[in-house]
Amino acid sequence: MKEEAILNLKKSYLAVNFIGLTLIVTVFVSAGVVELIKRFFAPFSGVAQLSKDTLNLLRYVLAFLALADFFLIKLIQRKYAAPASLNLPRAAVITFGLCEAVALYGLALFLLAGHPLDFYIFMAISLLYFYLFFPKYDKWEKLLAGNK
Numbered sequence: 001m002k003e004e005a006i007l008n009l010k011k012s013y014l015a016v017n018f019i020g021l022t023l024i025v026t027v028f029v030s031a032g033v034v035e036l037i038k039r040f041f042a043p044f045s046g047v048a049q050l051s052k053d054t055l056n057l058l059r060y061v062l063a064f065l066a067l068a069d070f071f072l073i074k075l076i077q078r079k080y081a082a083p084a085s086l087n088l089p090r091a092a093v094i095t096f097g098l099c100e101a102v103a104l105y106g107l108a109l110f111l112l113a114g115h116p117l118d119f120y121i122f123m124a125i126s127l128l129y130f131y132l133f134f135p136k137y138d139k140w141e142k143l144l145a146g147n148k
Helices: 002-040 052-081 088-113 116-133 137-147
Strands: none
Touching: 002 088, 002 116, 002 137, 052 088, 052 116, 088 116
């Protein structure tokens, strides 16, 4: 029975790992989109004519959302790591979605205002979140062992 549980854990981990790596690739694809737009629509000033004050407010709101994502990820990981609810793949996929969302905030900001640095800052934060919160198999194994 224990071998079956380990095999199922490995299968789940590999599937989750693939999903996570795919979402990381999409962050880099978004960077490619930003570069293409910069080159083909130069000078790209965004699709919305935002005032400087509105743009700064939007930056702060999205930065706050990115920070809130960090704490939400911590909360989700704590909830799903509890022995009573050992649903680690679900927590990992939700975490990946929140990490990806940060890059999407930057992409939306770039498309609205046309400043590529906005995207690249949010992209860096997104990749940092992926690095910090990417699941580790040995941690999953310990949680599974502690659940029995």
